[in-house]
Amino acid sequence: MERRTYRRTLGLVVAGVLLTGCGAGASGNRSVTDRADGPQGTNGSKTVPAPAVEDDGARKAQEGATVKPVAPDYLSTxxxxxxxxxxxxARRRLADGHLPAAGTVRPEEFVNSFRQGYRQPAGDGFSVTVDGARAAGGEDEGAGDWSLVRVGLATRVADEHGERQPAAxxxxxxxxxxxxxxxxLDLVKKSLSILTDELRDDDSVSLVTFSDExxxxxxMTRLRDHRGRIRDAVDSMEPTDxxxxxxxxxxxxxxxxRGRREAANNRVVLLSDALANTGETEADAILERIDSARRTYGIxxxxxxxxSDYxxxxxxxxxxxxxxxxxxIADETQARKVFVDQLPAHVELRAxxxxxxxxFDPENVxxxxxxxxxxRKVADDDFRDDRVDGGEVGPxxxxxxxxxxxxxxxxxGHVATATVRWLDPRTRAPHERTGTVETDAIDGSLWGSGKRLxxxxxxxxxAEELRGGRLPGRPGPGELASRASALASATGDGSVRGLAxxxxQADRLRGDGGPSDGDTGQEGEMN
Structure with a gap:
């Protein structure tokens, strides 16, 4: 997925910034505006002069890393x-007694591994929820003027018994x-056997294996009357070379x-430990060779x-x-979650x-x-450039x-406006939806807020701890595990229990000086 680099010029004072989607006011300070714009996605915008911004200089982070001053840029895309x-x-590495390498830790993937309970939109597209809470507490004495703001987007779930396009x-x-x-490979074979039972008669599958070639x-084979043939092909796979x-x-x-079907969801599913050691080993070069098929056919x-090595x-x-x-996936339970709960329903796209x-409003932020x-960062000017790739999201x-x-x-008053823009998977028509949040909605304490937040x-x-960074309001040693354990009990959610x-496990490894997979990284710049 091509990305255009998001560039900033340090020290430049910007006279004004573009604030998108400042729509109708909410009924109360704690309400969230959630407004859909038409197919062209041309919601109103206005320029708000940026107030004078004091230069904090080289503020020192808790562990000595410097937070660099940046230009007053109030857009994030x-x-x-x-x-x-x-x-x-990361869970697999910790279970095996190792801290994951900092470079493999992506905080958004940690956060997005858990249910958040956002309301669903009435139709296709997204709902937008914006809320938050004060981050005061923990080890950071200066966290009192910091908040965590959550932008939540949700698509409508697939109707379990409803019609969907067949999958290829x-x-x-x-x-x-x-x-x-x-x-x-044993887990892959089990996963594909599970999926063979879950797919519909009008779905199709093909199977390619690779080692040195x-x-x-x-x-491409229809499931109808051929499930046994598919299982035999899966069972025949053996490791080599x-x-x-x-x-x-x-x-x-x-x-x-070759097996592409019109009016079907065509997808390639790669199952691998991704430890390439033969042929081209760089992702961009690998995909460059099939780029026309990807773009032409939307596969x-x-x-x-x-x-364990991945x-x-x-x-x-x-x-x-x-x-x-x-x-x-690390075990059969996770395989069932992916291949039974997720993949059959999510072969179709919502966006x-x-x-x-x-x-963000410069008057208050x-x-x-x-x-x-x-x-995943995108240049601000590319937000409404539909030639620039975004993400694909399913039901x-x-x-x-x-x-x-x-x-x-x-x-x-106003803190931020969040806008999501997407293309209809079939017509490619652009759509937008917005949501806003005000200061009253983020005044409460984080640990007194909703359980999912x-x-x-x-x-x-x-995630930030694992990659060596720090966030305002970080709980003290041992407190984060206690918070997670209490949340697991309060929600009854097994996935939160796994987080605890x-x-x-990470606390024990750090306390015992346990093995690590690499450098713990440095705290990033504040935007």
């Missing part, structure tokens, strides 16, 4: 992301020698194009990662460039090239930082973006 592989892989899925399976390890085990991801993806897209790439960076880049998303832009989305997906926001002294905050704090376990 990013492509939507529904990946969760970073969190799944090409599975590209890594059968290299590294896949012989328990929890890799690629081979088509099964051309090296890992030529390039050969596998190239053959997979060839099969996907998206879904990556499913496996293995090429996270390669898989993430492949799926970014392939207009898809990625997840990670293509979806982007979000958050406009002094500083802000988007937590995560480092690889029942939620996307959460958390911001650390520093309010001005005496701030009152607290879960999102705990996930974000945990992962935090406790």
């Amino acid at each position: 990013f492509a939507l992301d529904v990946d969760t592989a970073s969190y799944g892989y 899925l090409t599975f590209v399976v890594d059968i290299s020698g590294s896949m012989a390890e328990p929890g890799r 690629a081979k088509t085990l099964l051309p 090296s890992t030529n991801v390039e050969a596998g993806i190239r053959r997979g897209y060839e099969e996907a194009v 998206t790439l879904f990556g499913v990662g496996v293995g 090429g996270d960076a390669l898989m993430e880049r492949l799926t970014d460039r392939g207009d898809g998303h990625t997840t990670y 293509r090239d979806a982007k979000a832009q958050v406009a 002094k500083q802000f930082k988007l937590i995560g989305y480092d690889d 029942g997906h939620t996307v959460t973006a958390l911001y650390a926001v520093r309010l001005r002294d005496g701030a009152a 607290q879960v999102a905050a705990v996930a974000a704090y945990f 376990t992962a935090i406790a």
